[in-house]
Amino acid sequence: MKAIILSLTIAFSTATSAAPTLLVTEDALATFSASEQTPNLFDKAYQKALARVERSMKEGIVVPVPKDPGGGVTHERHKENYKIIHDAGVLYQIDGNPEYAEHVYKMLDAYADMYPGLPLHPERKNQNTKSDGIGAGKLFWQGLNEAVWLVYTIQGYAAIADTLSSDARQKIETQLLRPVADFLSIESHQTFRRIHNHATWSAAAVGMTGYALGDQALVDRAILGLDGDRKTGFLAQMEQLFSPDGYYTEGPYYQRYALMPFVVFAQAIDNNEPDRRIFEFRNAILPKAIDATIQLSYKGKFFPINDAIREKGLNTIELVYGLSIAYGLTQAPELLSIAELQGTTVLTGEGYALAKAVDEGKAKPFQFKTTLFRDGEHGNQGGLAVLRMGDSPDAQTLVVKNTSQGFGHGHFDKLSYQLYDGGNEIITDYGAARFLNVPSKDGGRYLPENKTWAKQTVAHNTLVVNETSQFKAKWREAQKYWPTIDFFESDADVNVVSSTMENAYPGVVFNRTLLQLKLPNTAAPIVVDLLRANSEKAAQFDLPLYFDGQLVQLSGDLKMNTQQVNVLGNNDGYKHLWVDGQGKLGDSLAQYTWLNHKSFYTAHVRAPKGSKVVLVRTGANDPNFNLRNQQGFIFRAPEKQKSASFVSVIEPHGIYDPAAEFTADSSSQIQLVEHVAVEAVDLIKLTFKKGETVVVALAKDADKSASHKVNFQGKNYQWKGFYQVFRQ
């Protein structure tokens, strides 16, 4: 490293001093000081911290009275300050330069002067209205931000605590750190007692403060809960907030965020109380959750299900921490390729070891796997099925959302799906209506259109009954029900998931089976989708399909509206859809081809006889241009039916390379898709232009031992179990 470690080994020796350890251990510091050459990723993080701290040292201490909401000046200032405190503390640990320690001290001292007199934040009422009682902060409008502030700040404090006089320590501890910890726990007891990621941030903040202050009672409060009974607190959160597969019920976007306090606090626990074996707790749920977070992504971005900001991905700081910790635990070389993608690491011993291994060329490709991530504390509340054909980052990936609701950030989109192929999103999920931290967009909060559009069922690729959203878009009601996973199987050439949902609509049961199928005669795997719905009362069934790309070809009837465009409906998201065109589906196959980047995709659709198709685009009733532009089809069964079946086949084909002036196979290779439902089975027959046929046979019953036999077009199809694919 660039500078010598002054008295650090003494200061941090547990034998001679009570200087607290949080994330950076004595061993790590010894490694840093012994190293000749700083590993690249570590150096990047180091240089970034150095730039931040030196900028701040030039600027001086700026600790304004809290005033602004998210994205505003004081909000961003206090966010920057906790990073400065953290980074300067770590720099001091690495370099031993007392100026860094002094900067941390001055900043903390300024906070200690201000904090005791602070009321609740003036903008607390303007935060996103929470029906669930999440509390306000003092430094920030949300208590959540305050907990994050303390998680970072306490690390900076721990790093320099031994440089301070006991008076200085006392002032900072009694006027700042302990009051913030108490505010987050005792005073915000409703939040602190929740089994929720906000409470995990609070637990981490309080527990780490306990270690830093040598106060085991604070630690226990965090780990065992406010009442010391393990019914709340960190262990309870570890038990209940992840499914046994490491899936976090709110979805990947929140999983990433939720992960941070778990892994950071767990590491502090492991460094201070290794006997707790925190990383082994609940069958190693935290390492499992870190792996799951990586798996829930495509090309570095998280699947944007539920209230997700689409740009978020594996390079977020939460996962940079998570990855270093996972690497510290496993030394798995597959993790190193994710570190390369992140392009940085954290300034801890684990980060250092990881960066060194990357420099040594040890990285191996991460193995993305077909997985059913079961949802719910006990893994029995549905699940997210991630079907991948191949393990490369570009491999076709089908994400099927057969999960439970995921609380208030959940969307009403049971049995919805998304498709990625060739590195791009092909069948899309809208994500959240939100522009993070943009003041002019409601200060970066969820926009009204998040509720009126993004959460609504019609915004997703799944069944809408009677133009209303599932569960009438009430999440507390939705929280009570989830789909059954009837079947899940993964082979080299075929992945299958089948799921059934009841109670999303009164008296309606619907089932969806999705197959991802590798065929010798298609450029990439095809997707076969069968959605069947039954209703006690006659109803209208709509099935939307949102795609990304430029329409280039269609067969069947679809007339564009050329002179005037109107809204599709009035309620439950329909009012945000412009009707660009419409047509009759009739009894024949409809084929729609679009161009996405360099590939073509054709959706072959068979809907009930008499169905219509509507080509829609988001943007209606959007006076503040809060919506992105998204195109889709809505397949609408004839009104007043008691059942409906929709078959879609999504076929990737061809290549479009205008730079090389080369285009091939821009037309679909599939001539015909037929569907017949006979007694207990459905047969879907694809006929390729070159003559081959593929018949996908699906039983209505997922029983693996049941035998089925059916005659179709003069040919017998016979199989055992839920499905069979016949190729001729």
Place this chain on the structure above:
Amino acid sequence: MKAIILSLTIAFSTATSAAPTLLVTEDALATFSASEQTPNLFDKAYQKALARVERSMKEGIVVPVPKDPGGGVTHERHKENYKIIHDAGVLYQIDGNPEYAEHVYKMLDAYADMYPGLPLHPERKNQNTKSDGIGAGKLFWQGLNEAVWLVYTIQGYAAIADTLSSDARQKIETQLLRPVADFLSIESHQTFRRIHNHATWSAAAVGMTGYALGDQALVDRAILGLDGDRKTGFLAQMEQLFSPDGYYTEGPYYQRYALMPFVVFAQAIDNNEPDRRIFEFRNAILPKAIDATIQLSYKGKFFPINDAIREKGLNTIELVYGLSIAYGLTQAPELLSIAELQGTTVLTGEGYALAKAVDEGKAKPFQFKTTLFRDGEHGNQGGLAVLRMGDSPDAQTLVVKNTSQGFGHGHFDKLSYQLYDGGNEIITDYGAARFLNVPSKDGGRYLPENKTWAKQTVAHNTLVVNETSQFKAKWREAQKYWPTIDFFESDADVNVVSSTMENAYPGVVFNRTLLQLKLPNTAAPIVVDLLRANSEKAAQFDLPLYFDGQLVQLSGDLKMNTQQVNVLGNNDGYKHLWVDGQGKLGDSLAQYTWLNHKSFYTAHVRAPKGSKVVLVRTGANDPNFNLRNQQGFIFRAPEKQKSASFVSVIEPHGIYDPAAEFTADSSSQIQLVEHVAVEAVDLIKLTFKKGETVVVALAKDADKSASHKVNFQGKNYQWKGFYQVFRQ
């Protein structure tokens, strides 16, 4: 290289054999055979050729009777065949493997059997209707494709000619090569006599065939024209098709395409008749044109003015050839960074040398420069002003289209502009309405919407008078007029171009001045735009501004249409615009902010008192979804005025990084933009929120020696020359 060169050095020795040289010289072949390690880029090209040829050798000879239009099976087959012939010939030169030579022979023999009996191509009438008499082909629907076919094919033939018996040579020469050359010149004499890039392809094909067949008359026909008088043919094309600055009047997209036959034929000339000093001809116009082609790009893509396919860029094969030749002439290390971007090279001696230099790490960044590319044979027909602030590939770039019409592929958009910043297109040009080689999109031809939308004035960022296009969208009329370049100057902190257009509309004169201005208090340079129009008769003035991004903020009146959207007008492109919203501009400043990738941009606009603004989107009257979605504002002066001035300031600001949860300066830093026109000057005053002011003073007269003095808001502004920027 991987194989020994059998008898090649003898076969290609000019001393002992008449084997023809086109692009690959004897010296080059000696270098290949002497080399131990194939340079990377060369090897990539080699491997690609190898894959193509081996695939073809497995498949056998496929020479179908011509039948299909562009993008169809026989069209693509004959395109693939000429590449196979070329590549197999070059592979034979490199490796000496007689199988490659035999494959070329078989292919050529099959063509020689078919060609004499071929009629004109059956699809010739379905090619894009040409009012200018470009002829049909036989192998392809267009003669142009046929010329390209011969340019490639003749190289393959030359490479293997010495392996053939004289009977075989005679059959191929008399039944195929000479007939094609005669068809392209004598039989298609109208095309061949033109001063047009199609004719250059023909000249190259015919001239290279002349060298290969040892027929100087054919060579002269190509170089001096069909009548041998130099009024047509290659030299005349070199004299007239590029401006003295190496600008090709149709624009960069066609410049790239036009370049190929020029550089390939020139190299063949130089190899066979070095005394012609073809690369020095007309002050080295060809090297100049190659450099210009690179300069006319941003982040690897060409400026999409006129009928351009937006995806085309520096990695197209034409420029891969051009670059290798330019490097052969200059050895300039800046060209190597472009080669790295291209990722390949050509299988010639020049390509080899370039690839070797890249491997040796000699590449330096290409210097992108602020340049006025004068248009017209004599450089007096306006010009394309490319204003860059910095020479990095991401540097802000303002492209101002003050050129002449550019024939039938020109758009009617005099004094239009485009803006790039931070690596992205911010103020956009639509380019062409065309999907290259997609059969379902009219076979990849220019779509009807190219004429009804893309070419029309309202599709561009420039003045529209009375909702009609400039020159009534008649290119022959437009070809007669061009703007004057009144002023062009480039400094470190400011670039300025000013231009005036008459005759685009009867009785209307309009002038536009654009400044690119680096200021200490903005994230990136700002653009100041003053457009002034005067009409003899009262008229309606519209000024569109098309942007890329998501609107996030606006001040001033703009009401979105929430329930219904209608078309803006009926003619001249207006019928393709949906009206998403509208408002009154009044007398106050309008400010519109959008988010483009990670930056914000605010357009500050002052239009004449009583103006309106319309927020538009392309897509109306588009029954076949041929248009891309593009958003823009149209600033509309009050009806029946004789003059109008529009001032716009485009300000980049802030950063949006959702991965890092960081947003800053999403609001504009400019509080006020004022405009006053006093006598002979215009003053544009910007007041920043922090108090600084910047006054841009512009004289109406570009005279550099004229002195100006004006009082504005109690302050005197005094300067000499066309413009001055006052900062306080």
